[in-house]
Amino acid sequence: MKMVNLERNRLSAYVQAQIKQFFPLDDQADLALIDAHLDEALQRVGRCIDQVRMWTPGQFDVLHSSQYCIFLYYLSNTIWRREKVRGVCTKLFLLNKALNAIDCFYEIELPEVFFIGHSVGIVLAKASYGNHLVLYQNSTVGKNHGDAPVLGEGVIMYPNTAIIGRCQVRDRSIIAQGVSVINRDTEPASIAYQGHGGSLVFKPPGHDILADFFRDV
The missing domain is CATH 2.160.10.10 (Hexapeptide repeat proteins)
Incomplete structure (x- = not known):
C-alpha cells in the first residue's frame, strides 16, 4: 500500500511523537508495541480503504482525517488483540479522541470494512x-x-x-x-x-x- 505524506518507516515514530506530545508521561516503555504491530494495522486499514468507493485503492493518506482516524482505531485494537496491554492502547484511544473527536474504545470490535x-x-x-x-x-x-x-x-x-x-x-x-x-x-x-x-x-x-x-x- 502506498502511503501519502509520510513513509511507512517514519509512521511509527510519527504516532509515538504525537502520543508523547499529548501525554508527556514517564511510562513510555510500551510504545515499542506500536512498531511491532504497525504492519498488521496497515493491512487492516488498507482493506478498508480499498473497499471505500470515494477513496483511492491502495493509498493511505495520514493527513486524511477519516483514514487516519480508522488507522488509529485499528492500531489500538490490533495491539489489544495481540498483547492485552492497556497503557499504549489507552493512549491511542485518547489520541484519536483528541485529534478526531471520536469515542471509539480499543476493545470494541468494528468490522473489517x-x-x-x-x-x-x-x-x-x-x-x-x-x-x-x-x-x-x-x-x-x-x-x-x-x-x-x-x-x-x-x-x-x-x-x-x-x-x-x-x-x-x-x-x-x-x-x-x-x-x-x-x-x-x-x-x-x-x-x-x-x-x-x-x-x-x-x-x-x-x-x-x-x-x-x-x-x-
Whole structure:
C-alpha cells in the first residue's frame, strides 16, 4: 500500500511523537508495541480503504482525517488483540479522541470494512457491528440498562442519529438524519424515518445507497 505524506518507516515514530506530545508521561516503555504491530494495522486499514468507493485503492493518506482516524482505531485494537496491554492502547484511544473527536474504545470490535464520513461526535459502545458500516458525525451507538444493539451488515447512520439499547438493526438498514432507534428493531433494506410520538416509519430506498459507499456490496 502506498502511503501519502509520510513513509511507512517514519509512521511509527510519527504516532509515538504525537502520543508523547499529548501525554508527556514517564511510562513510555510500551510504545515499542506500536512498531511491532504497525504492519498488521496497515493491512487492516488498507482493506478498508480499498473497499471505500470515494477513496483511492491502495493509498493511505495520514493527513486524511477519516483514514487516519480508522488507522488509529485499528492500531489500538490490533495491539489489544495481540498483547492485552492497556497503557499504549489507552493512549491511542485518547489520541484519536483528541485529534478526531471520536469515542471509539480499543476493545470494541468494528468490522473489517467500514466508512467514517466525519468523525466529530461519534460515540460507539461495545455492541455488535456488521460489515460495511457507515458512520457520520454525531452518530451514537449505546447501551441501555446493559443491553447493547446488534447492527447487521450494511447499516448506514447519517448525522445526528442514535441506536440505543435492545435493538436489532437489520441488514442494510439506513437511519435517516436525526433519527433515534431506541429499544426497537428496524426493517431490513429500508430507511428509518422518525414518526409521530417517537415511532419509526420505514420506506424502501430509491436505489442501492450502500453501493454509493463501497465497491463490493
